[in-house]
Amino acid sequence: xxxxxxxxxxxxxxxxxxxxxxxxxxxxxxxxxxxxxxxxxxxxxxxxxxxxxxxxxxxxxxxxxxxxxxxxxxxxxxxxxxxxxxxxxxxxxxxxxxxxxxxxxxxxxxxxxxxxxxxxxxxxxxxxxxxxxxxxxxxxxxxxxxxxxxxxxxxxxxxxxxxxxxxxxxxxxxxxxxxxxxxxxxxxxxxxxxxxxxxxxxxxxxxxxxxxxxxxxxxxxxxxxxxxxxxxxxxxxxxxxxxxxxxxxxxxxxxxxxxxxxxxxxxxxxxxxxxxxxxxxxxxxxxxxxxxxxxxxxxxxxxxxxxxxxxxxxxxxxxxxxxxxxxxxxxxxxxxxxxxxxxxxxxxxxxxxxxxxxxxxxxxxxxxxxxxxxxxxxxxxxxx
Numbered sequence: 001x002x003x004x005x006x007x008x009x010x011x012x013x014x015x016x017x018x019x020x021x022x023x024x025x026x027x028x029x030x031x032x033x034x035x036x037x038x039x040x041x042x043x044x045x046x047x048x049x050x051x052x053x054x055x056x057x058x059x060x061x062x063x064x065x066x067x068x069x070x071x072x073x074x075x076x077x078x079x080x081x082x083x084x085x086x087x088x089x090x091x092x093x094x095x096x097x098x099x100x101x102x103x104x105x106x107x108x109x110x111x112x113x114x115x116x117x118x119x120x121x122x123x124x125x126x127x128x129x130x131x132x133x134x135x136x137x138x139x140x141x142x143x144x145x146x147x148x149x150x151x152x153x154x155x156x157x158x159x160x161x162x163x164x165x166x167x168x169x170x171x172x173x174x175x176x177x178x179x180x181x182x183x184x185x186x187x188x189x190x191x192x193x194x195x196x197x198x199x200x201x202x203x204x205x206x207x208x209x210x211x212x213x214x215x216x217x218x219x220x221x222x223x224x225x226x227x228x229x230x231x232x233x234x235x236x237x238x239x240x241x242x243x244x245x246x247x248x249x250x251x252x253x254x255x256x257x258x259x260x261x262x263x264x265x266x267x268x269x270x271x272x273x274x275x276x277x278x279x280x281x282x283x284x285x286x287x288x289x290x291x292x293x294x295x296x297x298x299x300x301x302x303x304x305x306x307x308x309x310x311x312x313x314x315x316x317x318x319x320x321x322x323x324x325x326x327x328x329x330x331x332x333x334x335x336x337x338x339x340x341x342x343x344x345x346x347x348x349x350x351x352x353x354x355x356x357x358x359x360x361x362x363x364x365x366x367x368x369x370x371x372x373x374x375x376x377x378x379x380x381x382x383x384x
């Protein structure tokens with residue numbers, strides 16, 4: 001108790017106290033106090049470590065651009081100079097006005113990719129530091145992608161160490177674009193048309209259902225249990241009923257896409273509406289806003305991040321359902337093309353269709369990200 005009163009009195013007089021003294025104060029013998037030594041030993045190494053840490057020097061930007069293109073150029077050189085050990089036959093086809101085989105088209109593609117990234121690097125350098133930083137960030141992955149193509153070419157085409165004919169090299173995968181390009185384009189158009197119809201209708205119905213469930217308590221009581229029960233059933237499970245009851249295979253497949261898109265969008269939209277802070281609703285009512293205004297200007301904007309999360313999930317589920325439905329009853333589409341190639345054991349054509357699917361899915365995801373970035377532009381600087 002005496003020490004506490006003394007310290008309090010010392011603080012009141014503005015003098016330093018033993019409890020607050022952290023600087024190295026000499027004692028009677030001119031040495032530092034024992035209580036202060038651990039603090040100095042603990043803090044000084046951390047400061048020195050930060051001061052002595054070497055700064056990471058970024059590669060000059062022209063070299064970064066060259067590094068990005070080098071991976072694809074290395075893959076092209078490997079294709080040209082690495083000897084063909086196993087015999088492989090390449091069919092010749094026409095691409096626009098050019099007559100090429102698969103290997104020549106593969107080399108041309110690698111050169112085009114290298115030149116494309118050089119052009120992108122030059123354009124990003126003129127745009128600003130943000131684009132330059134993004135290009136730098138992706139340079140290592142692009143270089144590694146070129147090396148991966150070179151490794152795939154050696155193991156799948158040159159040496160054929162991968163199991164054949166299940167895993168052909170990149171030259172054989174590109175070959176169907178030359179020999180069967182029109183048919184691939186026709187099936188791709190069919191898939192895009194079916195996906196767009198089912199996905200757009202499913203997302204629209206999902207948003208409407210989620211808003212109704214999330215805003216109206218009575219609708220939540222009656223509809224939400226049905227949503228939980230039917231939503232978890234895979235859309236493919238409804239395929240026998242869809243093929244039997246729907247008038248055409250296209251409408252049947254569209255129905256399946258609507259189902260698998262509807263559930264995640266409706267569920268997450270309802271959660272987003274219900275998570276609207278009551279403070280915002282009460283403040284809007286205080287300022288004279290009616291219920292429709294609060295719904296469309298407060299609750300739905302608040303639910304937009306959840307809605308776009310549901311749209312992203314619906315995109316993945318819809319693409320999966322699209323391929324399955326095309327393989328099991330559609331007269332066209334990439335899934336139908338895969339089913340045909342499987343019956344002829346043309347595994348290079350199967351991989352070609354998979355490449356087209358990957359490109360389509362990436363483009364659709366990019367489109368959704370652009371729309372999301374525009375709608376949620378108010379989040380920039382507020383979230384990671």
